[in-house]
Amino acid sequence: MSAMVMGPAMPNLVLARANVRAAGTRLATVRAPQQPARSAAHLRLTARGRAVLWVLAAAVAAVVTLFASQASADGPVGAQEVERHVVQSGETLWQIAESVAAPSQDVRDVVLDLVRLNELPDAGLMAGQVIVVPVD
Structure with missing residues (x-):
């Protein structure tokens, strides 16, 4: 069986090559994955990037x-x-709304205003009932 190299440690790789050479077999070089050059914590802005951020902030x-x-x-x-x-x-x-409506007002709107103003459940009235009407 051949020796297998694991991990990025360099002395182990050299030692494994020496063991394999002694055994007379070839060893394929195993390389550790490349680390990114800079992590996100060390992000730097160029002068142009800073200028763009200042312009955006001002806008x-x-x-x-x-x-x-x-x-x-x-x-x-x-x-x-x-x-x-x-x-x-x-x-x-309706008659009461016609009497208090301004000439340019729609009587239907005045009826709705009277219903809201007096908190009536509907437009029905009873004789003797007291309601409030807006003064012109």
Whole structure:
């Protein structure tokens, strides 16, 4: 049998060659795998790479500054002025909405606003019911 060399140790390789020569057989040289020249921990940037990173950082900072300067908060919303309205017999929410709607407003939108404002389950009203309507 021939001797087998394992591992990257050089003295073992020399010793194995000597043993094989004495036995009169040939030995194939086994080489250890090459180690990478640099590990990821020792990564270095070139001057060009550093310049590119600085330009990218400046561009990101400029974009963030541009969008941040356009952001603005609205002030507190003023309370809507309302008055109480007692529903008369036969009066509908549509009729009430027509009476308080501005000329350019859609009456359907005013009906929805009245339903939301009074927290009504639907658009049905009962005589004597008190609702609030916005004042013009």
